[in-house]
Amino acid sequence: MAKYDYVPSAFRSNPIVKWVDHRLPIFELIDEQLIKYPAPRNLNYMWNFGSLAGICLVIMIVSGIFLAMNYQASTLHAFDSVERIMRDVNYGWLIRYIHMNGASMFFIVVYIHIIRGFYYGSYKAPREILWWLGIVIFLLMMATAFMGYVLPWGQMSFWGATVITNLFSAIPVVGQAIVTWLWGGFSVDNPTLNRFFALHYLMPFVIAGVVLLHLWALHVHGSNNPLGIDAKGPQDKVPFHPYYTVKDALGLGVFLIVFAYFVFFNPYMLGHPDNWIPANPLVTPAHIVPEWYFLPFYAILRAVPDKLGGVLLMFGSIAILFLLPWLDTSRVRSAKFRPAYRLFFWLFIAVCFVLGWAGGQPAEGPALLIGRIATILYFAHFLVFLPLLGWFEKPLPLPSSIAEPVLGGGKMAAAAAMEKA
Amino acid sequence: MAQSGSPAVSADGTRKHPDGSTRRDFLYLATTAFGATGAALTGWAFIDSMNPSADVLALASTEVNLAAVQPGMAITVTWRGKPVFVRSRTPEEIAKAKEDDTAGLPDPQPDAKRVQKPEWLVLLGVCTHLGCVPLGQKPTDARGDYGGWFCPCHGSHYDTSGRIRKGPAPKNLEVPPYAFTNDKTIKIG
Numbered sequence: 001m002a003k004y005d006y007v008p009s010a011f012r013s014n015p016i017v018k019w020v021d022h023r024l025p026i027f028e029l030i031d032e033q034l035i036k037y038p039a040p041r042n043l044n045y046m047w048n049f050g051s052l053a054g055i056c057l058v059i060m061i062v063s064g065i066f067l068a069m070n071y072q073a074s075t076l077h078a079f080d081s082v083e084r085i086m087r088d089v090n091y092g093w094l095i096r097y098i099h100m101n102g103a104s105m106f107f108i109v110v111y112i113h114i115i116r117g118f119y120y121g122s123y124k125a126p127r128e129i130l131w132w133l134g135i136v137i138f139l140l141m142m143a144t145a146f147m148g149y150v151l152p153w154g155q156m157s158f159w160g161a162t163v164i165t166n167l168f169s170a171i172p173v174v175g176q177a178i179v180t181w182l183w184g185g186f187s188v189d190n191p192t193l194n195r196f197f198a199l200h201y202l203m204p205f206v207i208a209g210v211v212l213l214h215l216w217a218l219h220v221h222g223s224n225n226p227l228g229i230d231a232k233g234p235q236d237k238v239p240f241h242p243y244y245t246v247k248d249a250l251g252l253g254v255f256l257i258v259f260a261y262f263v264f265f266n267p268y269m270l271g272h273p274d275n276w277i278p279a280n281p282l283v284t285p286a287h288i289v290p291e292w293y294f295l296p297f298y299a300i301l302r303a304v305p306d307k308l309g310g311v312l313l314m315f316g317s318i319a320i321l322f323l324l325p326w327l328d329t330s331r332v333r334s335a336k337f338r339p340a341y342r343l344f345f346w347l348f349i350a351v352c353f354v355l356g357w358a359g360g361q362p363a364e365g366p367a368l369l370i371g372r373i374a375t376i377l378y379f380a381h382f383l384v385f386l387p388l389l390g391w392f393e394k395p396l397p398l399p400s401s402i403a404e405p406v407l408g409g410g411k412m413a414a415a416a417a418m419e420k421a
Numbered sequence: 422m423a424q425s426g427s428p429a430v431s432a433d434g435t436r437k438h439p440d441g442s443t444r445r446d447f448l449y450l451a452t453t454a455f456g457a458t459g460a461a462l463t464g465w466a467f468i469d470s471m472n473p474s475a476d477v478l479a480l481a482s483t484e485v486n487l488a489a490v491q492p493g494m495a496i497t498v499t500w501r502g503k504p505v506f507v508r509s510r511t512p513e514e515i516a517k518a519k520e521d522d523t524a525g526l527p528d529p530q531p532d533a534k535r536v537q538k539p540e541w542l543v544l545l546g547v548c549t550h551l552g553c554v555p556l557g558q559k560p561t562d563a564r565g566d567y568g569g570w571f572c573p574c575h576g577s578h579y580d581t582s583g584r585i586r587k588g589p590a591p592k593n594l595e596v597p598p599y600a601f602t603n604d605k606t607i608k609i610g
Contacts, residue, residue, distance in 0.1 A: 062467070063467075066467050066470055066471075069470070069471065070470075070474075084474070084476060087475070088474040088475040088476040088477075089470055089474040089475075090466075090469040090470050090472055090474060090475075091466035091467070091469055091470050092470060092474070094466050095466065095467065095470055249452075249456075
């Protein structure tokens with residue numbers, strides 16, 4: 001833990017609190033990790049998205065549990081039970097809209113959270129394991145979202161399940177056996193739906209477990225910050241409460257307004273109308289697309305005119321993130337001091353959007369070509385640009401401390417430096 | 422400088438009312454109250470979702486055709502997931518039920534208050550002890566010491582008006598809300 005001297009909060013001297021803490025130091029934990037927890041004084045609003053992601057997870061779990069009380073995981077009743085939730089269950093429409101759009105909100109928040117890490121180099125030493133755990137959470141989220149989308153048992157549910165599970169058939173020799181095992185039969189059917197529901201219910205709690213590890217790893221060295229330099233002493237930090245609890249609360253308010261817009265005014269904007277057609281194993285919709293948050297990866301899958309190659313490249317596009325801390329050879333964390341990286345960063349963001357667009361188009365003509373170019377650029381960012389930038393780029397001079405730009409680099413920063421020496 | 426009731430600026434720059442509260446205190450309370458109200462209202466939607474839904478409420482009443490039920494016969498119908506006993510009482514059973522109005526009843530109620538037409542007794546077939554379904558609908562069933570119903574779970578005896586006479590049950594068998602829509606049809610619920 002990032003230890004530094006602090007005065008315990010007043011409530012810690014309450015005799016009951018003391019009695020509990022002596023046996024289970026839960027108040028001490030809250031005080032040290034949430035209230036007095038020292039955070040860099042210069043965190044900007046990009047640092048809101050971690051706590052927002054946590055709140056999204058809670059919203060998804062709560063709304064999901066209430067949906068599960070009315071959902072029936074059977075091919076005969078799944079579609080109708082969802083319609084019943086929408087029409088007959090008290091506030092069922094609200095809970096389902098929260099859950100449906102909550103998935104999209106969760107991905108938006110997490111994507112911004114990841115991109116924040118890209119821009120400010122949050123994946124660099126000593127935060128590599130923190131970064132890995134984040135990728136694990138992201139992968140679990142993708143699996144959870146995919147299985148959740150199957151549950152309403154509409155056409156997109158059914159064919160999405162068919163296509164995604166068939167990805168595993170690309171594995172040589174055992175591929176077909178794996179797919180049969182995943183399905184529990186010879187096509188996506190009742191056993192598939194049942195197990196997807198069971199796993200969809202389980203996964204969020206697995207995610208919550210990994211989130212705890214993520215927070216644990218975070219609190220070892222503390223948050224990165226927009227300058228990307230390490231805090232040098234107490235003058236570089238402020239207690240988490242009230243500074244960042246209030247900042248997070250404001251961000252939450254803004255987030256909830258955006259969320260409420262989708263829930264109340266445009267609940268189907270991010271969905272696909274074909275999912276109102278009950279699943280039909282005999283007819284595939286003319287143009288099947290995944291949910292928007294999978295589109296960039298779908299574009300990479302389709303960019304390769306080879307079954308196994310496409311699948312490997314798609315999983316590779318996420319697997320490569322595990323290597324990011326070493327592919328980026330620059331010692332400077334924040335893009336603020338890396339003018340060349342900054343250009344490539346924005347190019348990368350643009351590439352991701354282009355991939356997202358290409359993934360939503362039919363796989364033919366210019367969209368396919370553009371998707372292929374974007375796929376090459378996506379991997380080039382990690383395998384070519386980032387390793388080379390570290391060598392060729394001349395970073396801007398770093399400030400000597402976080403407090404320097406604020407306090408003028410005067411006595412306090414100097415004193416802190418002396419203290420360290 | 423400061424008038425009574427208007428904020429005064431203290432040495433550290435915070436504005437304070439004469440009663441010692443600050444502007445920040447107010448904002449803190451107002452924000453918390455706003456957030457708590459929103460959370461409570463949202464929470465209500467989730468709690469209410471567990472109440473009976475529209476499709477459940479739509480099945481909350483049942484129509485029963487009594488044309489085929491002869492005196493001495495009984496039928497059991499389902500209403501809101503529970504059994505409802507409809508017995509066509511014989512004149513002897515009616516007479517017995519009226520006679521017992523003055524007997525020592527654990528839950529005193531005259532027979533006339535428990536029926537709309539004396540020949541039709543409509544009861545919720547749920548023992549008021551712990552919710553078992555009493556015997557007595559079939560001619561071969563044990564009907565207990567009073568010729569009505571007998572609950573096999575813990576031995577409660579009900580008479581020909583469905584009143585508790587002996588055993589652990591505290592109350593008479595409940596009479597559900599029902600109405601005769603015509604001579605031979607009732608609507609329960």
